Amino acid sequence: MMELKNIGVNFSGRDILKEVSITFHPREIIGLVAPNGTGKSTLMNVIMNYLRPNSGKVLFNNELEYTTKSNEVKIHKLVSMMPDQSDLYNHLSGKQHLKIYSSMWDSNPELIESTIKALGMESYVNKKTGTYSLGMRQRLCFAMQIVSDTQIMLMDEVMNGLDPTQVEIISQTLVKKKAEEKTIIIASHLLENLEKYANRIFFVKNGKLDLVEDIYKDLGVNGNAVIRIPEGTAELKDKLSVAYPELNIQLLANSVMLVELPKGGSGILEKVSAFLSENHKQAFSVGKMSLSDLYSKYYH
Incomplete structure (x- = not known):
């Protein structure tokens, strides 16, 4: 278990993290979602003690904190x-990297071969990493994290540069690690993927971590339906708001307009559909509010 207690980080008078208090448990995958520069990486650096917070502390297993060098080693x-990919040595093979990480954390050496097989790295793992593609390098970085076999694992944009098949393989590996009592914290922009396996997802904004369920309680399959209108305009939004003042309508920064429908609102859906057709907007879709929709609403 890991507990953050009133963590505050301030750079040049700006609060990057503000009195963040949260507990992370075993068998849990945590998603951190936010635009760049809002504190995700800062939080991870505080957890690793790469960055000392201005206030607060990090507590591990109810007893350990970064008060001495001896404690930091523990x-x-x-x-x-x-x-990071920049941490790789181009003159060493992938397997040599895995052996180094296994040795550093004194983990079970058998994890090396099982991880290579699980991630489909057999064809290139013995080659020097200087010959690797970006996707191969990213898989190796993830494999190095897995063979460390630590109780708590932090991952920043783990899916970068991976194709959909590789994303699915890594997602399955993460779920298996969660079942092994691991605590996994992932900063990611792949929202649909994160939504599938994360136990809790937080948006980071104004120095705070906001739980998605607290922002919008009806996210996902049980939530309200929304109409997504590409290439929306302020004029169309104003017209629709006048015609249906009871609806929550938002024009996002990417020009997509979201119209939230009340539960059981099939009648209003028909009326709004007819309204859009009359205003020459036949291209729209209807579905449940997604994490991506909420992200756009929350940050834009």
């Missing part, structure tokens, strides 16, 4: 952060 046997 904590870093419990927590690891996925390496």
Whole structure:
């Protein structure tokens, strides 16, 4: 278990993190979602003690905190952060990297071969990483994190540069690790993928972590339906708002207009559909509010 207690980070008078208090548990995948520069990486750096917060502390297993070098060594046997591609040595093979990580964390060496097989790396793992594509390098970084086998794993944009098949393979691996009592914290922009396997998802804004369920309680399959209108305009939004003042209508930064429908609102759907057709907007879709929709509403 890991607990953040009143973590505050301030740069040049700006609050990057503001009194963040939260507990992360075993068997849990946590998603952190936000535009760049809003504090996701800062939070991870605080957890790793790469950055000292201006206030607050991080507590591991109800007893350990970063008060001494001895404690830091003990904590870093419990927590690891996925390496960046720039951390790879081009003259070493992928397998050599995995052996180094396994040795550093004194994990079971058998994890090396099982991870290579699970991630489909057999054809290139013995080649020097300088010959790897971006996707191959990203898979290796993820594999290095897995073979460390720490209780808590931090991953920043783990799916970068991966095709849909690789994304699915890594997602399945994450779910297996969760079943092994791991706590996994992932900062990601792949919202649809994150929505499938994360236990809790937080939006980071104004130095705070806001739980998605607290922002919008009816997200996903049980939520309200929305109409998505591409190439919406302020004029169309104003017309629709006048005609149906009871509806929540929002024009997003990407010019998509979202119209939230009340539950059981099939009648209003027919009326709005007719209104859009009359205003030469035949191209629209209807579905449940998604995490991507909520992200756009929340940040834009």
